Amino acid sequence: xxxxxxxxxxxxxxxxxxxxxxxxxSSNRLSHPLSTRQRKPIPSLIVLHQSNNNNSFDMSKPTxxxxxxxxxxxxxxxxxxxxxxxxxxxxxxxxxxxxGLFAYPSxxxxxxxxxxxxxxxxxLSVAGGAFCAFRFVRECGFRxxxxxxxxxxxxxxxxxxxxPSAASRFSSDRVTYDAPISLGxxxxxxxxxxxxxxxCGTASQLKDALLMFRVLxxxxxxxxxxxxxxxxxxxxxxxxxxxxxxxxxxxxxxxPENLEQWKEYFQSLASNDNDATSSQKLTWLGLTNTGKSFGxxxxxxPKLLEVFGxxxxxFDILDEEDSDDASITNDKKQKxxxxxxxxxxxxxxxxxDAMTGDIYETGFVRDVDEVIENGGxxxxxxxxxxxxxxxxxxxxxxxxxLLISETEAYSTTIEFPEPGDGFARGTLLALxxxxxxxxxxxxxxxxxxxxPWSPESKAGGLLMCDCRGCVxxxxxxxxxxxxxxxxx
Numbered sequence: 001x002x003x004x005x006x007x008x009x010x011x012x013x014x015x016x017x018x019x020x021x022x023x024x025x026s027s028n029r030l031s032h033p034l035s036t037r038q039r040k041p042i043p044s045l046i047v048l049h050q051s052n053n054n055n056s057f058d059m060s061k062p063t064x065x066x067x068x069x070x071x072x073x074x075x076x077x078x079x080x081x082x083x084x085x086x087x088x089x090x091x092x093x094x095x096x097x098x099x100g101l102f103a104y105p106s107x108x109x110x111x112x113x114x115x116x117x118x119x120x121x122x123x124l125s126v127a128g129g130a131f132c133a134f135r136f137v138r139e140c141g142f143r144x145x146x147x148x149x150x151x152x153x154x155x156x157x158x159x160x161x162x163x164p165s166a167a168s169r170f171s172s173d174r175v176t177y178d179a180p181i182s183l184g185x186x187x188x189x190x191x192x193x194x195x196x197x198x199x200c201g202t203a204s205q206l207k208d209a210l211l212m213f214r215v216l217x218x219x220x221x222x223x224x225x226x227x228x229x230x231x232x233x234x235x236x237x238x239x240x241x242x243x244x245x246x247x248x249x250x251x252x253x254x255x256p257e258n259l260e261q262w263k264e265y266f267q268s269l270a271s272n273d274n275d276a277t278s279s280q281k282l283t284w285l286g287l288t289n290t291g292k293s294f295g296x297x298x299x300x301x302p303k304l305l306e307v308f309g310x311x312x313x314x315f316d317i318l319d320e321e322d323s324d325d326a327s328i329t330n331d332k333k334q335k336x337x338x339x340x341x342x343x344x345x346x347x348x349x350x351x352x353d354a355m356t357g358d359i360y361e362t363g364f365v366r367d368v369d370e371v372i373e374n375g376g377x378x379x380x381x382x383x384x385x386x387x388x389x390x391x392x393x394x395x396x397x398x399x400x401x402l403l404i405s406e407t408e409a410y411s412t413t414i415e416f417p418e419p420g421d422g423f424a425r426g427t428l429l430a431l432x433x434x435x436x437x438x439x440x441x442x443x444x445x446x447x448x449x450x451x452p453w454s455p456e457s458k459a460g461g462l463l464m465c466d467c468r469g470c471v472x473x474x475x476x477x478x479x480x481x482x483x484x485x486x487x488x
Contacts, residue, residue, distance in 0.1 A: 060154070067091055068144040076150040080143070087143060094136035101129035152269065153293055156285070157184030159265060160257035161196075161228055168248045175248055180257035184291065193289040195312060196254075197302070198228040200266040201282035203235035209282055209301035210240050213252075215402050215410040216304060218325060219429060219453075220252040223312040224289070228254045230262045249327070270298060286311060305431055309451040309459025317455060318398070318427045320416050325400035333401040336409045336434055339443040340399060343432070348392055350385040360467035361435055361444035368447075368464055371471040380469040393418035396430075406439040415450060429453035 059078070062071035081088065104125040108116035116122050162177040187193045199209050206229060213220065213227050220227070229240065237247050247253070256262040266283050284302055286295040294311040295302060328337055339359070346354040372378055383389060399413040415428040430450040434443040447466055452459040461474040 065147070067140045068147060070144075072147050073151050073154060076147055076154055079150050079154075080147055084143075084146065087139060087146075091136060091139045091143065094132045094139060098129050098132040098136055101125045101132060149293065153287070153291055155265065155268075156287060156293075157182065157187070157291055159183050159262055161186070161226070161254040162257055163226065163254050164248075164251050166251070168251070177255060183287070187287075187289055187291045193224075195223065195225040195289050196228060196285075196287040197225065197307075198230060198262070198266075198285045198287075199282065199301070200230040200232060200263065200284070202233045203231065203239040205282040206231060206235065207240045209284070211404070212301070212304040214241070214246070214250075215431065216308065216412060217250060217252060217402075218398070218400050219308060219314075219412065220312070222314045222316070222318075223308065224315050225312050226252050226254045228256055228262070230256055230259065230266060232263060269296065305429070305449055305451055306459075306462060308429060309453055309462065311458075313458070314453065314455050318414050318416075318453075320395050320397050322398035322414070324398065328399075328401050332403055333409075336401045336403070336411055336443055337399060339434060339445070340401075340411045340413065340432060343445055343448070344394070344396055347385070347390060348394055350387065350390050350392075352381060352385050355381050355385065356467065358442075359445050361446050362467055363446070364468065365447045365464075365466040368466045368468070368471055371464070371473065376471050376473070378469045378471050384465075384470055391415075391417045407436050409434040409443065414453075426452055426456075427454045 059075040060073050063074045063077060064070070065072045065077065102125070105116045105122045108114070108121065116125070160180045160182045162180050165176045165178050168175045181189075183196060197213075199206060201209065210227070210229070229237075231239075237253075242250065242253075266285075269285065270281075270283055281299045282301060283298050284296060286293060286302070286307065288294050288311070295307065324337065328334060342354070343359050345351070346359055368378065395416045396413045397416070399411060402410045404410065411432045411434065413430050415430050417426075417428070428450045429452075430448065432445055432449075433447045435446045436443050447464065449465075450463045452461070459475070461472055463470055463472050465471075
């Protein structure tokens, strides 16, 4: 023990004796002129390449998948295997049982010592093999659909966009843009990550589809969402309904950096649709801030209010003290805002005469008619404004207005119902569509829609009201609000 402790002490002293030398070498190295050079910053996204060009480190290199009988990106297979651990096991089990059951009549004599009887041996083995083969093909189809979706999500990461700079608000003649950034780098940038909705179509298709985005422009900012417009006919923002001032204030409107690359991507989405004319129709795609798709479609624009309630939730808590939109300065917008406040005054106080006589337009709305025709129930304003049923203490904040023409306008606001009035605590996003016959007339409310909208939870229903009353739509278990058609 004494010898061991002495050896240990000598080792410690020897190591300490070398410390000054090491410190001197380290200080000399730091004082070397070459050490003053700064290291280049490492990018947030690194693509691995092999120097001998055999793509051994290229994670996007296609790999043949025996269960789908086609080539799949290696990184797509890697993500699939990490997210679906039980599905490959089921596929292998069904394949094993299929081969075993179909082979039983031939190998039964070698296995059990006697040939299989026609019944029940051969009949049951063939029936069981057919059932397992059906489930094997079914599971392989599920695997192919999931891999197809993952591949398209990963291909979208290569697309680049340009966002308007904040200085565009103060420019009087043009919109300035930041440097291009890929969607993959954008979604990996942390606080700068955004949800993306991309639209592809002709000028007339984009003009109709972008209307609701223009109406809900402030809500796009609150949800950190951006819209990428991909025209197929070379149209510009003026063709989509934007004037110079609105365009400079539309910081949510991104520009594709490589238009042809974006068009090819949307053509690949439309190529999976059975309709031969799908490439000529409006196409849209939605991506979360992590790069996963939350919806896609062809032919019709997204039902944007429902998308907000499900996928474009606000990032921050909404405040009752938020002021109205600063752009509401002219008299025309002020009149729309005054009509909105009159509507909420009648709603909270239960003024039936004002609601049915002065506020609402007498015409029926097609959106409400569709709900009634499909078996929905409409509650008249008499019951909606009754004591205990109306939101008596509800407050609103953050209102904004968009004038489409002299006879059409839209307004949005955030509703804060009082929990004591029979309503759950939370916030709602409301949208109103206003009409009038000519300039100078009072604005009449044509349609009022409201949906729960808060950072904590997704919406469970949608309320629509016209001059007759209100109808409610609820989210069913079949996920009817999940617009994942084309990318699936």
